[in-house]
Amino acid sequence: MSVLTYRLQSMDSPEFALPRRSAAMTTRFRLKLLSSCVGAAVVQAAAPALADSAVGVDTMLGNALNPTTINQLERLDPEGLDARINTRTPTGQLYAWDPLPREQQTSSSGWLYSGSIEAGGTVVSGDDDSGWFRMYKDLDTGLYLNNLEFQAHQPESALFVEGVGGALGYDDQYYGLKFGRYNDWYGKLFYQETPHTFTSQYRSLWTDTNDDYLKLRNLMPGGYPAVPDDPATPEDESVSAQDVTSSAIIADIEATDFSDLGIIRRKGGISLEKYLTDNLKLLASYSLEHRDGSRPFGARWGGGGGSGNIEIPEPIDYDTHDIVAVLRYDDGVNNANLTVTGSLFRNNHDTLTFENPIAYTGGLLSSYPTGTFDLYPDNDYWNVKGEYARSMPDFYDGRFTALASFSWMKQDDDLIPWTQYDLAGTNVDGVDATNMWNTTDALVRDSADAEIDTMLFDVGLSLHPTDKLGLNGKIRYYETDNKTDFLACNPLTGQWGRLVNDGSNAATESGIVTAGVSEYLAAGCDLAAARALGTLPQTGNVKLRTVPFDYSQWNYVLGGDYRLTPSQTLNLKLEREEIDRNHRERDTWENSAKLTYVNRGFDFGTLRLSADYGQRRGDSYVTDPYEEYVSASLGPLPTADGFNVRSWIHTLNEMRKFDLADRNHLNLNGRLNLIVSDPLDIGLTLNYKDDEYPNSDFGRKDHHWTGTGTMDVNYQPSEKLNLYGFYTYQQSHIEQANVASVPTCAIGGAVTADNFEEVCGSVGTAGTTLYPTGNIWGVEGEEHNNVFGLGGSYDLGVTLLSLDYSFIKGVYDTDLSSNGPINPEDIFPNYEYTQHILDLSAFFPISKTLGIRALYRYEMGKIDDWHYDGVEENPNPSASQYYLDSGLDDYDNSTVGLFVHVNF
Template identity: 50%
Template sequence: MKPWRKTLVLCVTAAAAQMIAAQVRADSAAGVGENLGNALNPGGLRTIPERDPDSLDAWPDERTPTGKLLGWPDKLPETSRTQDGWEYHGQVEIGGMATGGNTDSAWFRRYKDLPTSGLYLNNFSVQAEQLEKGKGYFLEALGGGIGYRDQYEGVSFGRYNDWKVDLFYNETPHVFTNRYRSLWSGVGSSHLRLNGLPPGGVGIRNADGTMNATASQTATVAGMRSAIEAVEDSELSLVRETGGVSIDKYLSSKWRLIASYSREHRDGSRPFGAVFGGGGGGGSLEIPESIDYDTHDILAMLRYDDGTNSFNLQTNVSLFRNNIDTLTFENPIYASTNTISATAPNVLDPTIFTSGRYDLYPDNDFYNVKAEYARSMPEWYHSRLTATVSLSRMKQNDDLIPPTAHALSGLEINGVSAENNWNTTSALSRRRAGAEIDTRLFDVAFSMRPTDKLGLDTKIRYYETDNKTDYVACNPLTGQLGRLLNDGSGGAFAFPNTAAGNNPAGTLGSAYDAMGCNLNAVRALGLVPSSGASNIRNVPYEYSKTNIELGGEYRLARGQTISGRIEREQYEREHRERDSTWEDMLRIGYLNRAYQWGTLRASAEFGRRRGDSYNPDPYESFYSVSLGPEPTADGTNLFSWIHAMRSFRKFDLSDRDRLALDLRLDLIARHDLDIGFSGQYRQNRFPNSDFGRKDDQRVGTASLDVNWQPSAKLGLYGYYSYQRSTMTQSSIQPNGCVIGNYYYFYSDGAVASGSDPVAPARSGASLVDTVLVTSGNWHNQCGDHAQTSPLWTESRKWTLDYEDTNHALGIGGRYDLGFARLELDYSYVTGTSTLDYSYNANGLGLSSAVTELAGSGMPDSDYDQHILSLDLVFPISKSVALRAIYRYEQGSIDDWHYAGVSDNPVPTDSGSQAVYLDSGTQDYHDNSVGLLVQVNF
């Protein structure tokens, strides 16, 4: 246990023990510190209290102002009194608990930690106050699950209307998987070392000394399969520990000071994807990412309120610190490579990539200063003015790491030696990140009530981000523009096109290198790049958003109100497909509380988003396409020069029509019975999106809830909720666009290409059209979809229809048997997700074996979960009771993403390797029982 954590836990425990020794009594003490609690004590404490129909707070069928039953109040605990005027009460619940079943299941253990057997301190609380002679002192403490990974503790003490101090500590576990088969030791540290496998895979050479890739991969895969079969399942999880203190002090009747500090520590590991090879990777595996984070949050606030004017000045600092700077792992796979090659007459040996390294999340800082002002003007139509100014800065200046840890001896990139040119920070255009984003927020609102029936309000809000991050991908040691990928096993570089006809004869592939990373000098050369898709600079995304609102409400009659609101939201973006988008929204609502039978609420919201012209590729200045003229030579594949289909629309920028409907009906069916109906409908329509998210995206929800509280002895509830959502997406799998090639389109959707103007015959299909791509027409021929587009051929279109259906059911209640109090809660959730692909197999050139595994043949993803909780409390005396606990959980899941992973963790296909070490979430059923003693004092 960390020293700071020990200190806080000891403080809390000592305070509780001290109060117990003095025979202090307490109630739930809810609200101490943060939202404290765990699975057995949601909301702080769960003690199954006795209801009291005779207390001062009791009122038969009491309801909230909106008409909902409040239920019968808990019986107030009896308090004791000390000689110096302290009144106190408290309780502690401790006993034995045991859990059986699939207790290792990640699903079962997510966010909770229940004992398998043994003594268990379920919860405790103490509360005391000293009100005599105007002292007004108080103390509260609560906690639960002590010693387990979901424990929580909190202490609050101070003087009413003067000062208060809160301390809290809690833990939350998150188990990601318990079916991970690790090949490494050192999980959770900065270095992962292979157990028994050769780093870099097995290299087998031919008789002439060249590498035999097929034999090497076969031997490597065989070794990994044997190693994985010999490894038992293990757990990857983390624990979030959060502790803090806050101070609240009234400086005077008008001024108030609030300050707080909290520290969150996360420690553990989780599955993480690692890739070797080029852009798409020639080998991938799941390594365990090591997690050791600290986040410090500091807040200070000064408040002023004189009844007419109020003012808040607040500053907030959040500091994230990653205690593991880099993660180095030994690589078990035989890596495929691209970009990098051996210097003749050497032979490239992929087994040199014995390890990989990741620069983990960097330390980063967030600073915010916010000022808020409000003025009430009751003499002028009951008006109120509020204004807010908020300034923030987010920054990180992490030390960057070299592109690779390997010397790359005997290897070259585009004819330039790579040896010791990429394993140093001198290979970077800057040594530190220098990332910074500033934000500004200005908000002004005004409300007034000109008449008793009419209320009006308006608001203007402006928010902007300023991105000051700048990085150029260039190696000053070699002058090469671009970057190594995946620890040197791949790369993405920009260099002149050496194909005849694009650049002057004799143009070298290293011509850019002599410009010393000066982009303007490179552009001045006027040389056609080899590719248009290599990213050479970061894209500093930034935007501003303006919201203007005008709304009001009008009282039609007693208990009946209509409301309306119009709003314009305008975005101005940098480096996006649209510079400007604007959305107009109208919201109307109706509220009826005039009748004794219940309350009706209804609202509708309409939104219409449009924007300026859509540029499908606004990123040219950040890619190699900006370094020179476009290619013109025959044989040049233009795929990398056309980054996006002109008719593709991104969902956050596309035209959108939005509809939102909400209805809530609360019925007072009887004096002791509530029945509620609610429904929501959301529809996003994309009227001008042929590709991307298209058609209608819909979400519909309906629910029913019942609450019956006939007496202090009996109370029942139930609910049911149904939700269905649908979404459609569509795109085209790109083909090719080569200058000088003919493209032949057939009636069955197939596409062929070649240099011969005569189309080859195709069995069972007729020729539809033939297109020749030239240096003068490729923008029009290949820029957008068409039946005869070489690159975006409509027969290569695919569409995905997604449907998600969920049900939630819950019932429960309480009953006082006299000799015992019973509470029962049962919940059931189930869901089904369906993916349906439609496509032209001929157009995509898919084999029958592939089509059997895709399209509608993809199975649904299903899950369901049952949770039953039963509590029975047997009072023995006024201060002692026995509590019996039974909790049953059952969960089942069918996720096709993990189908076959356990049996075949290293499938082989077309020379690449993929290693799957996590078998996914498993079904489970578990029973927890406990017999606890409740002591009230």
């Protein structure tokens, strides 16, 4: 992943600002749209430590001013670890200087304790209301408790307690408390908040953005009549309801100030661990995360691309309960873990109803005053995992490992009707629709009943036949079983398919309609009975049921490492992966090899090189394996001359999906750590990744490559001075191609009943296929990223100074090519992103326990995103299209802080 993409995407994860990554993940799909809806969360226990096993998530707390929990300027210990003895890691890099030990106080009960608090005030100037500036932090002018920390222990009892906190009362505040008895038991409490502002340039037309019923502030639901009841408005019959409504909406948008859409994550939890015996330990954790606020959400009316689009706010009111329990055994020879993990997601908003200001008249009704969404459902995830390892010193110093894991993901949300409207006096494909779609009786069942189960088995063996040679092997099997099945059929009418967008359009299959009654009614939504009728469907692309995607995967790994000299090692790993996919285009297998060379014997530093190459291939590629899930499977194929078979062709025959296509993968890595002098390190890193798709003409094609180069410098001449710097340049390239289809491919002439699937679905000439060569288009994307940083600290005696500066600049260039009349150069300008962050800090010690700290933080961000070009000036670019969010805005901010620092 590119540097720019990583920065833009990863910051949205719940564990942003935490140096340790959480493995929590939730996957949700909307069943109402014929997708399974299942939630998943995986929380894994980390390796044990003396007082903190880091079970669960949030093992590190902090915010923008305290990215490593506590941001303090401390004097370094001149006789610490780096006093020119064993000052480097095995890879040749300098260890950091230790801070000067703090003097501890002793209580009357024998507790040794120390701590500090830093409080004062901040002044923020510039574009402090920018959503980009406030995306993951909360900085305002006012009193500010920057941080506090304390630690205490009692040597006689081995009891200890530690606490940290910061930003009291702000939306990015955090607190943590550790307590327990060393080598016996341990507990941890934490609480933290993280704001996420999605946009500060949203103009809301509703009175409240956080409610599950969005009420229009000034406008009329469903739009205005052609001649409004306003004596000042001339009764011009040429004025349409859409024109009047559009004028009213634009006037309301222009009169509305920008506002924020964002959420706050509030998360707290507790974790405990206890040695039951010398060999047996129990670990447990529980956390609750509450997310509250709103974010931009899309609404549209009609089918296809829709013609009544507007951005509404989606209310967020989520609770996620994460539970982990681990029983761990270790006797020096045998190691075993039994872990139970649970993640329970609860959405406190079941549905979202919004009053619709648009005068949409293209559907079954003349007006749609409100629309309703079925929001993400409550869902549960449970996992049970057993791990075992045994050391075998008498058998080539071997080690055997085994793992078994079973997961269950379920949700059974109550479903809502296809529409809230009675559709009186209307029909769908000739079948009377009055009160036939606005009830749960129009569904094959009332609730989702969605479930996906997984299982994983893994066994491995490592041996050391000689002192120089090590061998290892592993076999891994993973399987998903998708038990979710939902039929899109209305038992009241016998029609297969569904209404879309609250009944403003239909994607249904009624068969040959006689006297207004569907031939499928007698089948009673029995798919086999409907197919037995032998009725030619009207269309071939109506979705009948969910596709239960699942797969099984085998991985076989064989590796070995050989010590060429005491300081040189060579490692080789061979791997075979086989994936058997159900309901996908093909099964695949991939063979790969990775070679690694490490040399720690140079006087000037260390060298690490690696190269891996893999080839993915598979069986015959079936372009459309989904026919049994669409209406084409209800009856015979069309044969009549002149019949338009467009809806029977669901994708281009030459299309290859990138996760299934033949692929050649190359990855080259190099890292050189240079010891320039005793206090100076320089590191050089190069990486090149290339994914070639040798047999793909459409979809992702040719080469997708990424090249990255990094240089980092670390200079520590003494405990007084510490400097660092780094620079990374990354460039990536990607190519894709496709063909725009035409509306018709009819049987007749070169297109026959026997060959239309091949002829119409393949790239050819206009008039005989859906995909004429004149409609081929391609896109090449090129991304350039520059990341630069420098910083350090300097102890002048009377003051301690620190500097941290980072700079990011990303440019994404899109080049289009087309065989048609489009001029691609006029479509997509470059996407550009630039950000500067500068932190300056000075600490003036007054005494051993008192000091003054001054802080200056400067941030600047600039973004050119063509997606939002012109939105603020013209929020209504075409009929019934309204854009209320103008995207991220540039910002330029300064924060000045003055704090009193007290040690105790």
